[in-house]
Every structure is written in C-alpha cells, then in structure tokens.
Amino acid sequence: MTIQYYISPSDILLEMSDSERGSIGQLALVTVGPSDSTHRLQMASVIPQPPQLDAQGLPLFSPLCEVLSEMMPACFQLKLQPPLPMLSSFVEKLSQITDVAIADADLQWAPFPQLMMTLLGENGGKKTWDGQDAHFLVPLPGKEIHSYVLPGAAWEEAALRGTLMSTIPFTHPAHVPALLELLRHQCAINTLLASCITSLRPSPGPVCDLYCEVLPESGSSLSVTFHLSDSDSLSVCKGSSSISSDISSSTDHTPTKAPKNVATTEDSDRSTRTLSTPSPGLILPTKSPSLSSPALSINGHESTSPSGSAETVAMVHPQPGTQTRSRQSKGQHYAPIDLLPDHALLQIFSHLPTNQLCCCARVCRRWYNLAWDPRLWSTVRLTGELLHADRALRVLTHRLCQDTPNVCLTLETVVASGCRRLTDRGLHAVAQCCPELRRLEVTGCYNISNEAVFEVVSCCPNLEHLNVSGCSKVTCISLTQEASVQLSPLHGQQISIHYLDMSDCFSLEDQGLRTIASHCPRLTHLYLRRCTRLTDEALRHLALHCPSVRELSLSDCRLVGDFGLREVARLEGCLRYLSVAHCGRITDVGVRYVARYCPRLRYLNARGCEGLTDHGLGHLARSCPKLKSLDVGKCPLVSDSGLEQLALYCQGLRRLSLRACESVTGRGLRAIAANCCDLQLLNVQDCEVSPEALRFVRRHCRRCVIEHTNPGFF
Numbered sequence: 001m002t003i004q005y006y007i008s009p010s011d012i013l014l015e016m017s018d019s020e021r022g023s024i025g026q027l028a029l030v031t032v033g034p035s036d037s038t039h040r041l042q043m044a045s046v047i048p049q050p051p052q053l054d055a056q057g058l059p060l061f062s063p064l065c066e067v068l069s070e071m072m073p074a075c076f077q078l079k080l081q082p083p084l085p086m087l088s089s090f091v092e093k094l095s096q097i098t099d100v101a102i103a104d105a106d107l108q109w110a111p112f113p114q115l116m117m118t119l120l121g122e123n124g125g126k127k128t129w130d131g132q133d134a135h136f137l138v139p140l141p142g143k144e145i146h147s148y149v150l151p152g153a154a155w156e157e158a159a160l161r162g163t164l165m166s167t168i169p170f171t172h173p174a175h176v177p178a179l180l181e182l183l184r185h186q187c188a189i190n191t192l193l194a195s196c197i198t199s200l201r202p203s204p205g206p207v208c209d210l211y212c213e214v215l216p217e218s219g220s221s222l223s224v225t226f227h228l229s230d231s232d233s234l235s236v237c238k239g240s241s242s243i244s245s246d247i248s249s250s251t252d253h254t255p256t257k258a259p260k261n262v263a264t265t266e267d268s269d270r271s272t273r274t275l276s277t278p279s280p281g282l283i284l285p286t287k288s289p290s291l292s293s294p295a296l297s298i299n300g301h302e303s304t305s306p307s308g309s310a311e312t313v314a315m316v317h318p319q320p321g322t323q324t325r326s327r328q329s330k331g332q333h334y335a336p337i338d339l340l341p342d343h344a345l346l347q348i349f350s351h352l353p354t355n356q357l358c359c360c361a362r363v364c365r366r367w368y369n370l371a372w373d374p375r376l377w378s379t380v381r382l383t384g385e386l387l388h389a390d391r392a393l394r395v396l397t398h399r400l401c402q403d404t405p406n407v408c409l410t411l412e413t414v415v416a417s418g419c420r421r422l423t424d425r426g427l428h429a430v431a432q433c434c435p436e437l438r439r440l441e442v443t444g445c446y447n448i449s450n451e452a453v454f455e456v457v458s459c460c461p462n463l464e465h466l467n468v469s470g471c472s473k474v475t476c477i478s479l480t481q482e483a484s485v486q487l488s489p490l491h492g493q494q495i496s497i498h499y500l501d502m503s504d505c506f507s508l509e510d511q512g513l514r515t516i517a518s519h520c521p522r523l524t525h526l527y528l529r530r531c532t533r534l535t536d537e538a539l540r541h542l543a544l545h546c547p548s549v550r551e552l553s554l555s556d557c558r559l560v561g562d563f564g565l566r567e568v569a570r571l572e573g574c575l576r577y578l579s580v581a582h583c584g585r586i587t588d589v590g591v592r593y594v595a596r597y598c599p600r601l602r603y604l605n606a607r608g609c610e611g612l613t614d615h616g617l618g619h620l621a622r623s624c625p626k627l628k629s630l631d632v633g634k635c636p637l638v639s640d641s642g643l644e645q646l647a648l649y650c651q652g653l654r655r656l657s658l659r660a661c662e663s664v665t666g667r668g669l670r671a672i673a674a675n676c677c678d679l680q681l682l683n684v685q686d687c688e689v690s691p692e693a694l695r696f697v698r699r700h701c702r703r704c705v706i707e708h709t710n711p712g713f714f
Contacts, residue, residue, distance in 0.1 A: 001030040003078075005180045006187040026187055028180070029079040038071045039100070039171045040064050046173060061174045075100060075169040078179060083166040085115045088159060089219030090186050097178045098170040112162035113150050113197075116190065119164075120197055137200035137208070147208040148196040151215060159219050189222065196224075217388060225391075345370050354381050374403065379413040382422075389422035389445075390429075397433040408433050417443035417467070424452035431459040438462050443501075444470040453477055457495050464496055469503035469527070476512045477502075478519045495520045503529035503553070510538040517545035527553040529579075536564035543570040551577035555605065558584060565590030569597040576600060581631070582608035588616030595623035602626060607633040607657065614642030621649040628652060633659035633683065643668030647675040657683040659707075666693025673700040683707040 007025035032041075042064055052060040088109070095102055110118075113134060134150040168179060196214055213225040337345075349357060349371060361371035377400055382389050393414070400408040411434045416422050422445040430437065431452075437460040442448055448471045457463055458479060468474045479495060497520050502508055508531045517523075523546045528534060534557050542549070549571050554560050560583050568578065575598040580586050586609045594601065595616075601624045606612055612635045620627070621642075627650045632638050638661050646653065647668075653676045658664050664687050672679065679701040684694070691713040694706055706713075 003028045003030065003176075003180065006184050008187070008191045010191075026084065026183070027081040028183070029081060030176075031077050031079055032074055033077045033167070033169075035073055035075045035100075035169065036103075038073050039075045040069045041072050041074065041076070041171060042069050042173075058177045061172065064172065075171055076173075078168040078170065078176075080166055080168065080183075083164045084183065084186060085112070085119060085162050085190055086165045086186050087112060087189075087219055088161045088163070090182060091163065091165065093182055094165075094168055094179065097182070098168075098175050100169045100171060102169070107163040107165075109161045109163050111155055112160050113155050113193075115162040115164065116193055117197055120194060121199075136196060136198050138196070138198050139200070144209045146210045146212060148212045148214055150196070151213065154215050157216075160216050185220065189220070193222065215391075223388070223391075342370060346373060346376070349373075349376055354379075372399065374400070374408075374410040377408075377410050380411060380415070382414075382416040382419050385418060385420045387419050387421065389416050389419035390426035393422075393426040394429040397429050401433055406433065407435060409436050412436055413439040415439075415441045416445060417441050419445055420447070423447040424449055424455075427452040427456055431455040435460060436462055439465040441465075441467040442471060443467055446470060446472050449473040450476050454479075457497070462496060465499040466497050467499075467501040468505065469501045469529075470505075472504070472506050474502065474505050475507045475509065477516045480519075494522065496522055498522055499525040501525075501527040502531060503527050505531055507533070509533045510535055510541075513538040514541040517542045521545050522548065524548050525551045527551075528557060529553050530556040532556065532558060535559045536561055536567065539564040539567040543567045547571065548574055550574055553577075553579040554583060555579045555581040556583075558582065561585030562587055562590035562593070566593045569593040572597050573600050577603040579603075579605035580609060581605045584608065584610060587611030588613055588619070591616040592619045595620040599623055600626060603629040605629075605631040606635065607631045607659075609635060610637070613637040614639055614645070617642035618645040621646045625649050626652065629655040631655075631657040633657045633661065636660075636662050639663035640665055640668030640671070644671045647671040651675050652678060654678055655681045657681075658687055659683045660686040662688070664689065666690050666696070669693045670696050673697040677701060679704045681705050681707070685709045 004025050004027055011024040046062045046064065048060060048062055054060055091102060091107070117134070132152045134152065136148045136150075138146045138148060140146060170176065170179065193214070196212070210226060215223050215225070217223050340348075345367075349360060352360065357371050357376060361368045380393075380396060382392055393416075397408055397411075400411060414430055414434070414437065416426070419442075422442060424447070427442070427448065430440070437456070440456060440460075440463065445468075448468065450473070453466075453468065453474055453476075457466075457477060466477070477495065477497070477500065500516070500520065500523055505528075508528070510533075513528070513531075513534060518541070526542070526546070526549055534554070536559075539554075539560065547570075552568065552571075552575065554564075557580075560580065562585070565580070565586060568575070575594075578594065578598075578601060580590075586606070588611065591606065591612060594604075596619070604620065604624075604627065609632075612632060614637070617632065617638055618641075620630075622645070630646070630650075630653065638658070640663070643658075643664065644667075646656075648671075653672070656672065656676075656679065664684070666689055669682075669684070669689060670693060672682075673696055677700060679697075680703055682697060682701075682704055685707055686709055689708070689710060691710055694708060694710065694713040697704060697706060
C-alpha cells in the first residue's frame with residue numbers, strides 16, 4: 001500500500017504547469033521487512049467490526065493479543081519515497097511513537113542546513129558544513145531581491161543535526177497516523193527552509209529589498225527575522241507547527257519560493273505578518289482556543305496561543321503609517337481616550353507591564369510615539385521558559401537606542417528570571433547598550449556563564465543589584481576575565497554591587513568567593529544558599545574585604561562550621577540578618593561568637609543546627625536584646641530553659657519558630673507569651689504542646705498567628 005502524506009505548494013504549481021508530470025509530493029510505501037530483534041506482529045485483521053473512529057476521525061484498532069499475533073524477527077516498515085531529511089528531535093519522536101529503536105549506527109548525521117543544501121544541489125561544491133554563515137539571494141517577480149542568512153553558530157548545535165530517513169519501522173497500524181503527522185511536520189519545515197536556499201550568493205552588485213535571518217528556535221521550529229533595507233524596524237515570524245494569532249496581525253501561507261516572507265508596512269494597524277509552515281494539516285483551526293501555552297512577546301508576559309506547542313518570538317513593530325487609511329473621517333467621532341492629552345496617556349502607560357506597552361505601540365501613530373517614550377522604559381521584565389530571551393533583548397535594545405545611537409541611557413532594570421533560553425548573547429546586548437543599568441535579575445537562567453557576568457559588570461559601572469541565583473555556571477563576579485586574578489590597586493576600579501544573590505550556584509567555591517569579596521567591597525546583602533562547596537576559609541576573606549555586609553545567608557552550606565561563624569562575627573555592628581539553616585557543623589561555640597560581636601543582630605535562622613542548645617540560646621538572648629526574628633526549628637536540644645532566657649532579654653521578639661523542637665513544652669511558651677507581647681508569628685508544629693498553653697499565648701499575644709499541629713486547639 002502506498003500513502004501520499006504530503007504535497008508542497010510548489011509541487012502543486014508544477015503539476016498545474018506540467019500535466020504530464022508523474023507522481024508528486026512525499027510517498028510512503030507500507031511493507032514488511034527483517035529486524036534485528038523480535039516483535040509481536042498481527043496475523044489477522046485488527047480492525048473491529050463494525051469499524052470505529054476516534055474523536056479525531058481516525059480509525060480505531062484492536063490491541064494485539066497472543067491468539068492473533070506472533071513474535072517474529074521482522075516488523076512493518078514505511079519506505080519513504082524520496083528519502084526525507086529529518087532533525088534529530090523528530091527521529092527521537094519516531095522511536096517514542098513506535099517503541100522500536102532506530103539504530104544510530106545506521107544513520108549518517110550532518111548539520112541540517114548542509115543536508116538541505118546537498119539535496120537541493122545548492123552547496124556550491126562544498127562537501128562539509130564549515131560552520132560559517134550561509135548567505136543566499138532569492139530573486140522575485142518585479143525584480144525584487146531578498147537576502148537570507150543562516151548563521152553558522154546557531155545551526156551548529158548537536159540538537160540541530162539531521163539525517164536522511166528512508167525507512168521507518170513500526171509494529172502496529174495504530175502507529176501510522178501519528179507517524180504521518182510527524183512526517184508532515186518535518187516536511188513543512190523542510191519546505192520553508194528550502195525556500196530560503198538558492199545557488200545565488202551575495203555580490204557587490206545587487207541591492208536587496210529585504211534582509212532575513214533564519215534561526216532555529218528549537219528542535220521542531222525556526223524563525224525568520226525581517227529587516228527592511230530602508231527601515232530600522234524589525235519583525236520576527238515563526239515557522240513551526242502553529243503560530244500565535246494573538247501576536248501577529250495576519251497569517252500568510254508560503255505557496256512557493258517566489259512569494260517570499262515579506263514584512264509589510266502598508267497597513268497602519270497591521271504592520272507585521274507572521275508566516276506559518278505551509279502544511280494545512282498541521283495548522284490548528286482558530287476555533288479551538290481552549291488549548292493554550294505561555295507565548296510571550298518582547299517583554300515576556302503571557303498571551304494565549306492557539307496551540308499547546310506553539311512558541312512566540314519577540315517582535316518590534318514598524319511605526320504605523322497613514323498612507324492607506326485616514327484616521328478620522330469628517331463624520332466620525334473621536335474615541336473618548338483620544339481626547340486625553342499626551343501627559344495623561346503617558347501617566348497611564350507608566351503603569352502598564354512591558355507586554356501591554358508593546359501592544360499599545362501598535363494601535364496608532366500617536367500611541368506608537370508615546371509608548372516608546374524613553375521615560376517609560378526604565379524597566380524591562382521578561383518571563384517564560386519558551387521565550388527567546390536573547391532575541392527579545394537584542395531587538396528591544398536596538399529599538400531603545402534609536403534616539404541615542406548605540407546606547408540606551410534610560411534602561412536601569414532588566415529582569416529575565418525564569419527565561420531558561422537566555423544565554424550570554426542576550427546579556428552581551430544589554431552590556432553593550434545599557435551603561436546605566438543598575439539592577440539585573442536572571443534567576444534560573446542556567447545558560448549564563450562567567451563571561452557574560454564579566455561583561456555586564458565591566459560595561460555597567462552603576463550596577464548595584466545582581467541576582468544570578470540558579471545560574472549554575474556562574475562561579476565568579478570580577479573585573480578580570482581570569483577568576484584567579486586578584487584585584488590590585490593598579491586597576492583603580494571596584495564593582496559597585498551592593499546586593500548579590502548567588503543561591504544555588506552549585507559550582508561556587510572558596511576561590512570564587514574570595515575573588516568576589518576582593519572585587520565587590522561594597523556588598524551589603526549577600527545570599528549564598530545551597531552553595532555546598534563553600535567552607536569556613538571563604539568566610540575569612542568575606543569578612544576581610546566586605547566589612548559592610550548587613551545580610552548574609554549561608555543556608556544549606558553544610559561545610560560551614562563554628563570557625564566560619566567566628567569569621568562572620570568580624571562584621572560586628574553591621575550584621576543584621578544571618579541565616580545558617582541546616583549547617584550541621586554549627587554549635588553553641590559559633591553562635592556565641594556571633595552573639596558577642598554582633599549585638600545589633602535582628603534576624604537569625606539556625607533551623608536544623610542540631611548542636612545548638614539552651615546555653616547558646618542564652619548567650620544570644622543576653623547579647624542581642626534587639627532580636628526580632630528567630631528560627632531554631634529542628635534543634636532538639638533547645639528546651640524551656642532557653643525560651644525563658646529568650647523571653648527575659650528579647651522582649652521585642654516578633655517571630656519565633658520552634659518547629660519540631662521535641663524538648664519544648666507549655667512552660668517555655670507561657671514565658672514567651674507573658675514577656676513578648678508584640679509576638680506576631682509562632683510556629684510550634686510537631687511540638688508536644690498542650691491546647692491550654694496555646695490558648696495562653698493567644699490571650700496574651702492577640703496579634704499572633706499560631707502555626708500548630710494540635711487538633712485540640714482551634
């Protein structure tokens with residue numbers, strides 16, 4: 001049996017012009033072939049009687065049973081005619097559908113553009129992909145010329161390898177619909193990419209009307225960035241299985257190589273066109289909005305996409321024109337909002353998130369000019385795991401630099417937390433264009449490395465707030481590319497960072513923290529949660545070079561002990577906040593050092609420090625009478641005696657956690673309640689405390705929230 005599973009638009013046009021042309025499109029021949037392993041194959045029909053269809057209109061099949069099947073060293077096969085270039089991610093999905101492994105040794109892998117160029121005969125005699133940018137010129141009717149660039153670095157990733165598939169094994173007819181759908185998706189991508197590849201190469205002669213950059217977005221989609229030769233505006237379209245209609249203003253299907261993907265500015269309100277791949281079977285109908293996924297615009301806020309697998313790329317729209325349509329006719333009334341003066345609209349726009357501000361720029365010329373007022377762009381926030389954050393930052397900084405070439409003097413805050421696709425290239429754009437940057441947050445962006453951080457701190461001298469928590473590749477913050485080089489007076493520079501969060505930077509070691517301390521002497525807030533490689537030695541350099549630290553978190557730094565707290569105690573009167581939760585090596589000795597030399601301590605988290613006893617708690621209470629918050633949960637040696645001393649000396653206490661303190665009873669709680677009337681939170685979960693003691697606390701501390709696990713108290 002032969003299945004015709006895909007016909008490209010160019011095949012249809014060729015058939016219309018040549019009626020004698022043979023078979024067109026992609027064919028799949030269903031047959032049986034040998035296999036290296038045994039599989040259970042049907043020996044009778046698996047179509048139920050009467051035949052049935054599922055919710056999608058596909059036929060249902062009966063499962064295989066031992067009676068109607070046999071184990072054989074063979075399997076069914078789809079013979080693809082002609083063989084199909086496939087990305088590695090699609091090959092993996094084939095195996096997931098059929099549960100039949102495709103031997104990697106039988107496949108010849110190559111960068112996907114090289115594979116396409118070889119099949120199309122457009123490789124210019126090259127036998128291998130040299131990793132350089134590939135440039136192509138596409139002539140169009142009307143003497144227009146479009147230029148397409150495939151950046152070599154972007155297509156060199158292992159996930160973008162391709163191979164020529166000629167045979168797909170499977171074991172059950174129910175696999176066929178899913179296999180064909182996947183093949184159509186791959187064919188659609190191939191068609192779009194093939195339309196960008198020609199034998200023409202750039203030369204000094206022709207002037208292009210449109211410049212396009214073709215980049216892979218993932219293992220199953222690609223994007224095209226349009227740049228008009230007479231405009232600084234950019235537009236980005238996505239070639240994938242589906243396109244977000246909330247971002248684009250219209251959708252075109254590319255029928256052949258001739259009508260290329262063109263970003264048009266003919267319509268003042270519809271200045272950007274987004275193109276999808278040309279397979280109608282892969283485009284989800286617009287009347288199924290129930291499926292949605294985080295699809296983010298340039299600022300990263302979520303919008304609804306008509307497909308669960310769709311992705312969206314950043315877009316900066318050209319300025320709306322006024323050539324094709326008059327804004328107001330004589331008999332047409334102005335909308336009430338049009339009567340507001342500019343300063344009022346600016347005040348409204350100042351309260352909008354970044355994605356809504358970009359949407360406002362598409363309404364009309366007046367709103368475009370107002371929405372891009374530099375005063376509104378002191379902060380940019382990007383969110384979303386699927387967001388192409390590098391592209392978003394590059395396009396956005398390009399737009400904000402139009403009034404002041406090559407530099408954006410208004411942008412002071414960039415937040416890209418959770419943008420897992422952010423890499424060093426995105427931060428490079430920020431560092432080069434935003435010298436006035438003061439705050440940068442890239443939490444969870446695990447592709448960020450030391451090189452990007454070095455560039456940011458070197459080019460942004462006013463940077464004060466840096467959050468790289470979860471960036472596991474970051475091991476140092478310095479003004480030298482070599483992390484081992486110490487800052488010397490010859491540099492004459494210091495990093496002005498006051499706030500640094502490196503929580504979950506698992507690769508941070510003592511040498512890295514030593515370099516950070518020597519380069520960032522102005523630190524006041526430092527968070528090193530779960531930096532498990534740090535030891536006491538690192539804290540010695542911290543206290544030596546950063547005497548102004550007010551807040552320090554060493555939670556879950558399990559190699560830190562009493563010697564480390566002795567070094568922390570050198571911060572003396574500056575230290576206000578200290579967290580050493582789950583640092584099992586800390587005992588009363590370390591707590592006594594902190595209590596003696598840091599009398600202004602306001603917050604201490606010693607949860608899970610099992611070596612802490614009533615003696616250490618007593619020293620803390622006597623030496624730090626201004627203590628406001630204390631967590632000694634899971635410290636089994638803390639008892640009522642320590643709580644009585646705490647109640648006697650720290651009467652301004654507001655938050656107290658005693659969770660899982662097995663030795664605490666109602667006596668200690670009564671002492672706390674009688675003396676600490678300003679208590680606002682008390683955690684006694686998993687403690688053996690009577691309901692009467694809890695009621696006593698509630699009577700004396702009326703504003704206190706009590707967290708407990710006692711069913712008798714309510």
